[in-house]
Amino acid sequence: MIEVIWGSAKEKPISSRSLAEDLSANLAGDGYLYLGYPIIGSPTGPLKLDALLVSPNFGLVAFDLVEGTDLGEFSARQDDIASMLEVRLKPYAGLKTRRALKFDINVVTYAPAKAHLPDAEPPYFVANRANVGAKVQGFNWAAEAGVFQNLVAAIQVVTSIRAGKQKREPKKADSRGAKLKRVEESIANLDQHQSQAVIETVEGVQRIRGLAGSGKTIVLALKVAYLHSQNPSWRIAVTFNTRSLKEQFRRLINNFTIEQTGTEPDWECIDIMNAWGGPGGRERDGVYHRFCRVNEVPFLDFGAAKRKFGEGKEFAGACSEALSAACHPVALYDLMLIDEAQDLPIEFLRLCYQSLSPPGRLVYAYDELQSLTGSAVPPPEELFGNGADGLPLVRLNQEEGGPRQDIILEKCYRNSRPLLATAHALGFGIYRERGLVQIFDQDTLWTDVGYVVEEGELSGGQPVTLARTPETSPRFLEDHSSPDDLIQFHKFEGSADQTAWLLKAIQADIHEQELRPEDIVVINPNPLTTQREVGPARQQLFAIDINSELAGVSTSADIFSKAGCVTFTGIFRAKGNEAGMVYIMNAQDCASGWDKTATALNRNRLFTAITRSKAWVRILGIGPNMDLLIQEWRTLKQNEYKLRFNYPTDEEKKLLRVINKEMRGKGWTRRKAMRAQRDQLLQAVERGEVDVDQLILELENLKLTSGKK
Amino acid sequence: MSPDSVRKQIMDLIDRLLIASISVKQFTPAIRTVEGGAIQIGGRPGTAIAMRDIAYEDIYRELDSHDAYHVKLVDGGLLLFQYSFRPDRSLAQHRLAYFPSPVLPTVEEAPTLYEKDELYGDITARRLVRFPVRFDYAPDETVDVLHPASHMTLGQYESCRIPVAGPIGPSSFGMFIIRNFYFRAYKKYKNNFDRRPVQIDRTETISANERRVTHIVHGL
Numbered sequence A: 001m002i003e004v005i006w007g008s009a010k011e012k013p014i015s016s017r018s019l020a021e022d023l024s025a026n027l028a029g030d031g032y033l034y035l036g037y038p039i040i041g042s043p044t045g046p047l048k049l050d051a052l053l054v055s056p057n058f059g060l061v062a063f064d065l066v067e068g069t070d071l072g073e074f075s076a077r078q079d080d081i082a083s084m085l086e087v088r089l090k091p092y093a094g095l096k097t098r099r100a101l102k103f104d105i106n107v108v109t110y111a112p113a114k115a116h117l118p119d120a121e122p123p124y125f126v127a128n129r130a131n132v133g134a135k136v137q138g139f140n141w142a143a144e145a146g147v148f149q150n151l152v153a154a155i156q157v158v159t160s161i162r163a164g165k166q167k168r169e170p171k172k173a174d175s176r177g178a179k180l181k182r183v184e185e186s187i188a189n190l191d192q193h194q195s196q197a198v199i200e201t202v203e204g205v206q207r208i209r210g211l212a213g214s215g216k217t218i219v220l221a222l223k224v225a226y227l228h229s230q231n232p233s234w235r236i237a238v239t240f241n242t243r244s245l246k247e248q249f250r251r252l253i254n255n256f257t258i259e260q261t262g263t264e265p266d267w268e269c270i271d272i273m274n275a276w277g278g279p280g281g282r283e284r285d286g287v288y289h290r291f292c293r294v295n296e297v298p299f300l301d302f303g304a305a306k307r308k309f310g311e312g313k314e315f316a317g318a319c320s321e322a323l324s325a326a327c328h329p330v331a332l333y334d335l336m337l338i339d340e341a342q343d344l345p346i347e348f349l350r351l352c353y354q355s356l357s358p359p360g361r362l363v364y365a366y367d368e369l370q371s372l373t374g375s376a377v378p379p380p381e382e383l384f385g386n387g388a389d390g391l392p393l394v395r396l397n398q399e400e401g402g403p404r405q406d407i408i409l410e411k412c413y414r415n416s417r418p419l420l421a422t423a424h425a426l427g428f429g430i431y432r433e434r435g436l437v438q439i440f441d442q443d444t445l446w447t448d449v450g451y452v453v454e455e456g457e458l459s460g461g462q463p464v465t466l467a468r469t470p471e472t473s474p475r476f477l478e479d480h481s482s483p484d485d486l487i488q489f490h491k492f493e494g495s496a497d498q499t500a501w502l503l504k505a506i507q508a509d510i511h512e513q514e515l516r517p518e519d520i521v522v523i524n525p526n527p528l529t530t531q532r533e534v535g536p537a538r539q540q541l542f543a544i545d546i547n548s549e550l551a552g553v554s555t556s557a558d559i560f561s562k563a564g565c566v567t568f569t570g571i572f573r574a575k576g577n578e579a580g581m582v583y584i585m586n587a588q589d590c591a592s593g594w595d596k597t598a599t600a601l602n603r604n605r606l607f608t609a610i611t612r613s614k615a616w617v618r619i620l621g622i623g624p625n626m627d628l629l630i631q632e633w634r635t636l637k638q639n640e641y642k643l644r645f646n647y648p649t650d651e652e653k654k655l656l657r658v659i660n661k662e663m664r665g666k667g668w669t670r671r672k673a674m675r676a677q678r679d680q681l682l683q684a685v686e687r688g689e690v691d692v693d694q695l696i697l698e699l700e701n702l703k704l705t706s707g708k709k
Numbered sequence B: 001m002s003p004d005s006v007r008k009q010i011m012d013l014i015d016r017l018l019i020a021s022i023s024v025k026q027f028t029p030a031i032r033t034v035e036g037g038a039i040q041i042g043g044r045p046g047t048a049i050a051m052r053d054i055a056y057e058d059i060y061r062e063l064d065s066h067d068a069y070h071v072k073l074v075d076g077g078l079l080l081f082q083y084s085f086r087p088d089r090s091l092a093q094h095r096l097a098y099f100p101s102p103v104l105p106t107v108e109e110a111p112t113l114y115e116k117d118e119l120y121g122d123i124t125a126r127r128l129v130r131f132p133v134r135f136d137y138a139p140d141e142t143v144d145v146l147h148p149a150s151h152m153t154l155g156q157y158e159s160c161r162i163p164v165a166g167p168i169g170p171s172s173f174g175m176f177i178i179r180n181f182y183f184r185a186y187k188k189y190k191n192n193f194d195r196r197p198v199q200i201d202r203t204e205t206i207s208a209n210e211r212r213v214t215h216i217v218h219g220l
Helices: A013-026 A074-089 A132-137 A145-156 A176-186 A192-199 A216-230 A245-261 A287-295 A302-309 A314-325 A346-354 A417-428 A444-448 A495-511 A530-543 A596-610 A624-638 A650-687 A692-708 B003-019 B047-051 B056-065 B111-115 B170-181 B183-188 B190-194 B208-212
Strands: A002-006 A031-035 A051-055 A059-065 A105-110 A125-127 A205-210 A236-240 A270-274 A333-338 A356-366 A406-409 A451-456 A463-468 A487-492 A520-524 A548-550 A566-570 A579-584 A613-622 A643-646 B023-026 B031-033 B039-041 B071-073 B078-085 B091-099 B133-137 B150-154
Touching (some): A002 A013, A002 A192, A013 A031, A013 A051, A013 A059, A013 A132, A051 A145, A059 A074, A074 A105, A074 A145, A105 A132, A125 A132, A176 A613, A192 A216, A216 A245, A245 A270, A287 A314, A314 A346, A346 A356, A417 A463, A417 A487, A417 A596, A444 A451, A487 A495, A487 A624, A495 A520, A520 A530, A530 A548, A579 A596, A596 A613, A613 A624, B003 B023, B003 B039, B003 B071, B003 B078, B003 B170, B003 B190, B047 B056, B056 B078, B056 B091, B170 B183, B170 B190
Parallel strands (some): A002 A031, A059 A105, A205 A406, A236 A333, A333 A356, A487 A613, A520 A566, A548 A566, A579 A613
Antiparallel strands (some): A451 A463, A463 A643, A548 B023, B031 B039, B039 B078, B071 B078, B091 B133, B133 B150
16 A cells, blocks of 8 residues: 655645556555655755655655646756755665665656656656556665665654753763653654654645644644745744743744755744734734734723623634624635644634635644643534535545545653553543543544553443553653652642642752753642742742742743743643653642532643653642542552543433533522622621621531531 | 842842742842952843843843843843942942833733733733833942932933932842832732841932932832
8 A cells, every 4th residue: 555645735736646646546565655745955945856655665766746748857857856865865874885875766757647758768767647657666675674664764754853952961870860861862753643744734624633742733833844845935824822832833943944945934924923912013913913903803902802701701702703893804824723722712713714815724733631721622513613505614534535634643752651541540530439520522532542442342331441552652751760750649738748848859859860950840730829839839949049930921931941940830831841850739729620610620730730741740739639639540550550431321421511511501600699699798797787796606607517517 | 238238138039029929030149259359249141231222122132031130020020130349348339120021911911911820811902111120329430410329210211310319229129129010919928028128228329419309219
């Protein structure tokens, strides 16, 4: 089977398609056919290859595609392609004997529209639809099989993603610093799935899903670099809602474009901006603000939107209002990429879609378990709404042929298997005494995100055992430390104890375990208490000469900017951050909420916090809720970090969803009414209409009786 | 005012800013004894740009990206403390500066952003005018009334030198900024901020002529 990877082939669409058809239909052999890939930087500007076949049967064959019938100077073009490919591949040791490549580089000019081909002598080849299969079959792979694996790897290296250019020089071989260094060195290159996700280009909507740490942000940044190199005139926007991602995107896109083309990207064509944004120049601009300005509809800032639509619905309301006010939205971009889509309202995604020139190229990436605001991302048919004809505007094709519109990155390169299983078990409430908190809508998602069914089956009412494999959770992420060191739970009597323990642990990490301060992140998952909770710990660390940074809008998530500082962060700013050692303080806040939706939301926060860790995580907390979490984790540990539970029936699943929705409405109004009554009572007290002491007495009594329960 | 009391006050102020979580990043001021026995506190590489005649956005970005400050406040405002003492330990000069971020919303514009980590809290149409505040003490450059020994400069205006009664200690300066520009945090952590700092003697250097023009009387 020849697997086709559909890159951006805008300039030669017809010949690309027919080559893909001819080769995948007529060739008896295996391999990958890349369309519109690779791009090779050269002194005279980037050389874009039209197509490249890598096959264990036919070796390496590059194609020079001709759309019409004019072949031009094809032999000169073939010389260029062959020599640039040689330049690209020669740096790899596994591909050459002394200074010569171990295999031939073949180049074929393919002109499907030309009936009569001119004569060509090897090493020059010309083909049309009738004989391209035969021409390719004439080549063969002479080198040994191991070399082929190296070749595939070399071709797929879109870039090296080695993050740490900083120095790490551990002195003890078994310190955490040394272990982290080895882990970081193992994650040097993109894997095949990731590089395919980068290259595959859809003339429409593309969805990328993946777990935290599966490389979504890097894939998006690379996609921008790749598509910008292929289509320099496209106006491209990248958007997200964590401000701290901005610098990271800028650096990644800049580096990748330089690697691809040898030149810097044209920043006039690429906007990296916030989802919302406001007036005040390019630095402060955002997608929604630009939409309002260009379409001349009223812009709402956060405060105004909150007053108008209520808490939690600010952005959704603002976007939906802007969308209905703009009758014919102006096409702002040719391509938009949205990261962290799970944290953005669907109205915003629609607004993006409406701001695109035809054919509406939109790439959105998300991880459904990471929603911090409690809203799930619906399937695309629902997400983008219906057109004038009543049919969904967007449908993801599942059919054969053509680029993949729905991509799942199943391999997780950040979190080890025990860590990820802990995050999932607590996030879903798999071992929770009171039952599941939430569940994936689609059963297949479990296997999509890298679990295998070890026992039982994924069907309603059946017991099932889900486990992660070394395929999807590489062993090197966990082998460096014992499971008891990878993940620990600690319960404390009070806040001061927790801080004291944290201080000691951080001190040991830095002074004994050779971690650098920037390898350590401390997360407080409740956004309302972060400011209050982190103060004492930071002050006490400062007193013993360990500096810290409080992540916020004024700091960058980029590792390069935080040398010498331990990072303290609330959950919202934790996104986009990762570190070797993660401390989660006050985890008890995540055990449950005042209704099921809030519980799910809090559990998601814990999930997000745990998945920030590249190696170790310490979960700290206070009080009985912490006991609940510890109990759930113990059960998971006894089950060898496998998820063993009764899979919910469709009815139960519906209930989980329905309850979430209904409870939100009921609880919300009830709470609101209670608040109003309380205010009235307080006002009555102020006016002297109620006896305060009597009231306090009654409340005290109430406290006693409810305490006894 | 002695090198020791100044250093203690700076460290104490940083402590309080940490407790209140309004310092997001901070650096211990360096103490350096230069040739001849003079002592400099708070030298940081890259701070010279603050005086150059370039756009404020550029000044701010340079200071921010090179960590050329002692405290970065939660909304990006930067505090800088620089003192130098003569070999006999008397104060030779100081430069105290507050550089607000030209881009990020101030705490007053977007309180929920900073207090509740509100995700979209930074989206605000309200725009206050931002301006740097500097307190300089340079007795060697004094020209009566025209260039008072201790003076305050607002908004990088070249000739803005509002006379100040005398040199200012780190707490006095820091609390001037916090009380006026970070009022919400001040109120919320009033106990923390109102505790008496390490004592620094208050001295006056203002001339009789300078007293006749509108001037500022500094506190403790």
